Amino acid sequence: VLESQRKIQARDLLLQLDRSRRAPVSRQLEEQMRGAIRSGALVADEQLPSTRVLAEDLGVSRGVILRVYGQLAAEGYICLRQGAAPTVRAGGLDTRTLPPRNGGGIVYDLRPHLPDVASFPRQPWLRAVRESLAHARVADLGYSDPAGLWDLRVAVANYLSRTRGVTAHPAQTLITAGSTHSLSLLSRVLARRGDRRMAFENPSHRILRAVASMGGQTVVRAAIDESGVRPDTIDQAESLVVSPAHQFPTGVVLAPQRRTALVDWAQQAEALILEDDYSAEFRYDGVPTGALQSLAPDHVVYLGSTGKTFAPALRLGWMVLPEALMDEVSRELACNMLHVSGLDQLAFARFLQCGDFDRHLRRMRQVYGARRSFITGLLAELLPGHEVRGIAGGLHIVLGMPSHSTAASVRLEAQALGIGIDSIDQHSFADSAGPAGLVIGYGALPEPTLEQALGKLVEVIRRYEEMHQG
């Protein structure tokens, strides 16, 4: 169906006739088209121009083209049918037979970073694209402000202050390609001004630590307990990355008194807190905790993205900056040259403005809340000796394990059986501090598949335990 809409013209084929050459024009054309098919420049099923169109384009008689097409058809390169456009038969590089990228052999994906992309609201999103395109100003389709589309910055600032309690002014709200992009920018800006020690919770997401290192930061550790990060354990740092709403990977929430202590630390040490508010929209047990940022907007950078809440494919996030950082970060963003798609920004602004994003989040809260109940119930029944940890929020739980090495062994065995899963030790600093556990994401899979995946995981755990008890 699609192929039938494609029409190729002579100029698209790069056909060139040299009328000064001895070889007849038809021979030259024949050679060039045969070469194009052999080399893969023309692939199977592509439509060729009609004899009339090609003759006009090249300024030759239609008879010449008829001879060329006839010869190529006789040789099996193209296919001629009465009343239909000629098409390429085969013989070129058939790129569609190449292997697609490999998903790493994962059959059941329980990795904690995956939302339920199957629930992507295709219809509402399409409507947002349509309406935003219909209303887009011409300037919106050109080179846009590297800080983001103004209308989107306004919509995001309103959204964040309304739902997360963030003190957000649109002028201090910047659009990025997501939280890792934001962190990468901030790491470089801080490093350039000489602030090169960035603290991370132990454990914390290893990819974020890698991003900070690549951005010129020395990564230092901060201890956590069941109330969240302990600022008194930070040994000299100019910044600290935390996830107060739902610590990754342990799943604890930063306690109120700890929030105050953290802000005190930042003010005394003149340090910056980078609040990674990933998946904070998802709380299933009541009203969510507001963002830390509102306690000290001058000492906290707020980072958010649509990767967990909407779709990783969108590559859209934001940060809210203290005024003192605005100039430097904006400049870094402008030099970065990697502005976020303006078309997506237009559509997402619309999606936010008309309440579709709120609706989507409400729906997903129900979906994920039900999944979390399902998975915790199932694990309590199947593995009564193992504790399920983490607040009723986000997209993952922690299943307690007797030791980090047990957790790592179970993870590797599960992976060998096609179950993608994380364990806490993967995200720890070298010493693997704190309680051990498996990090089980329930975002990506619906209940029946979750049940199958957990059934297999439980088998792995039981087998491992039997072997090491006996």
Added chain:
Amino acid sequence: VLESQRKIQARDLLLQLDRSRRAPVSRQLEEQMRGAIRSGALVADEQLPSTRVLAEDLGVSRGVILRVYGQLAAEGYICLRQGAAPTVRAGGLDTRTLPPRNGGGIVYDLRPHLPDVASFPRQPWLRAVRESLAHARVADLGYSDPAGLWDLRVAVANYLSRTRGVTAHPAQTLITAGSTHSLSLLSRVLARRGDRRMAFENPSHRILRAVASMGGQTVVRAAIDESGVRPDTIDQAESLVVSPAHQFPTGVVLAPQRRTALVDWAQQAEALILEDDYSAEFRYDGVPTGALQSLAPDHVVYLGSTGKTFAPALRLGWMVLPEALMDEVSRELACNMLHVSGLDQLAFARFLQCGDFDRHLRRMRQVYGARRSFITGLLAELLPGHEVRGIAGGLHIVLGMPSHSTAASVRLEAQALGIGIDSIDQHSFADSAGPAGLVIGYGALPEPTLEQALGKLVEVIRRYEEMHQG
């Protein structure tokens, strides 16, 4: 219309009731909502939940909510109307009154980098978004391959080999956020392996040189003449950036014998040629010249983007790499974390596959070709003493000027009158080599506006010449 679709619920408002506090629940609610409106967390015209919904959400009686809403309405914070949802009246931070970003005071934009975004094919693009979303696999909406969506890589490789004669295999075709992104990646990869001298034509686009420097390259110069770049003038470099199809800014095309000489140079010096094929799709005088890359696919990196041919807002480009560079560049791209929107990749793949991109290019060739004829005719008539230079291609012409300093003065005077324009000296190395001229882009403006803009520009030039002749 839009506002009426928005519904805010209690959890979106972060309302929290502390039932242990002395203050009555209604007082707590009142204070919190008043604070939210004052602080701008709720902005004018936003809809509030109905009394029934809010009462349910918070687990209080409907009478409590009625009292709270009544009090806030009496104070002028919210607006209650029979049969309609309550809305916020005003008092918060009204972000819609903030000034939008400034376009630099440009009224007539003759800068050479701008395509005609007003001709963006909104309907065909929307269809591509719709059809690609309808057919998207769930995995396409998740975290995608940093090298780009496979289907798009296949479509781009086919497109490039078909229309530009590029020897492109999808596995060596990577998706980027555009040519500056590609150049930035390549600069870093080459610098890391010790290849730190990158040659650029003099003159050449200053922003590309800045990107190379930021990526760790020492920028060295290569002279050009009317046949394009002269490889014999390159004083030691491991790479060279060229635009063979339409040199920026001079508008010359790289002559056939020079292409051979350039490839010889690359092979002897074991150097890499970075072919910036920007706007090569636009030739108005016959069949376009094929890409240099096909002469030596192992020594040329091909760079392209949709910025000039489609819309800068899309942030989508590509590069075709020699096999020897694949591993390093793919790794750099993966670490870069800044993957291009998967939704845009899906849509653009569809747009290419069904022939819409070819159709769009054919249409734009006619539009730009007519504009170029119009502008050259007008300038020949109004300024017979000034040469119009550059091949009939791309989106800009060069208007010859007696000296670089004259060109620079005219540019500044024109800018003061609201005419955005470039001159060759802006893109030269320090010595301002070669013939002087104004670089006039005709991509962004339709003929009537072009005529006005050129009329004003001609006035500036005449005035300047009269002053300096008298």
